[in-house]
Amino acid sequence: MRRADRLFQIVQYLRGRRLTTATQLAGWLSVSERTIYRDVRDLSLTGVPIEGEAGVGYRLSPHFDLPPLMFTREEIEALATGLRMLQAWGSPELRRGVGSVWAKLAAALPERERIALERTPLYAPDVAASYAARIGPLLDGLRRAIAARDVLILDYGDERGQRSARAVWPLGLFFWGDVWLLGAWCELRQDFRNFRVDRITTATSSGAQFPDAAGRRLEDFVRSMQAS
DNA sequence: TCCCGTCGCAACACACAGTA
């Protein structure tokens, strides 16, 4: 049993009984009493209100209960900020996901953490609404093509406005500051290429699926980007 | 005196980096 699991089990045991000795806990969890004492000390240091009395045993404060979700303030701010960024820059499907995740979090968090979530002072203003509205549906189509390993035919315009049709293996989508990029294996160039999603006019499935080929996977693409 | 929590110390296991 992992130590984290054991710590959780100790709290569960203490919640269900009025008094529990280290000997009993050691027996249930198949560890030494010394280990139980150390675990109880560590739990106490992290804020779990365990009261221990020599000759008596351990008991958990009656007012203590494990909240459904426990996050630090930094974790809550990270979640809120990430969700707001996706809300501003994500596709319609991802935006729906953001709304649903936010509602689940708010429902599951204790009152204090829920307020902290809603009052997180980090925002991603919706300044790119027209951009998101324009590429959103395409972004969802690309996400599905990546999952299904569909070979796509892109109608793509480069920075000079020259259009071309490319057969590509879509590998991943990357948010690059203010634009989304499609990372893909280009059959024409026989190499990895980045395609700005806002320059893709259409992305049509060729009907074929691309194989899981060594050297042409997402991790290979990421490595090649890091090396360049 | 007994029961039980606390603490110091040593042993062990595991992950990781360095090297041949």
Place this chain on the structure above:
DNA sequence: TACTGTGTGTTGCGACGGGA
């Protein structure tokens, strides 16, 4: 790739102290 050394975390043993 395999081996070795090192650091870190975990565990158990035993001694000690407090409360009933």
